[in-house]
Amino acid sequence: MFREIKSLLHGAATLCITMAAAPDDKVRLTITRVLPKDEAPAADSPLAALNEPIVVTGTADELDVDLPGYLTQHIGKVASMRTTFEQLEATLESERKAAEARIAEQKKRGQSATAKTLPASTKPEPVSEPALF
DSSP: OHHHHHHHTTTOSEEEEEEEEETTTEEEEEEEEEOOTTTSOOTTSGGGGGGOOEEEEEOHHHHHHHHHHHHHHHHHHHHHHHHHHHHHHHHHHHHHHHHHHHHHHHHHTTOOSSOOOOOOOOOOOOOOOOOOO
């Protein structure tokens, strides 16, 4: 089990494990990764959700059997989601740069990226209020 827990330390300065009594002779285990401030994602970043605490509840026997597999599965999912987010951010950054380059090229040729020939606007006819009687 500690091999799986050690995997959670990757990139974390500290790993806090809290165990509390729960109803029906069960225990609640909370595992929280504390990242260094310079590596922690911004609070509004989707990556911040990947650093949420792991909370599991079960009997001591259930946790002995199931926790290592659960942690391995959780670590794999988090790594996969992190990779997906990083790829998405890279794609969005690339698209942003390409759009900026197109806008700069259009401005260079004397065209405004937002200016288009629009038809002359026509004024709408005023609507009279309907008579009630």
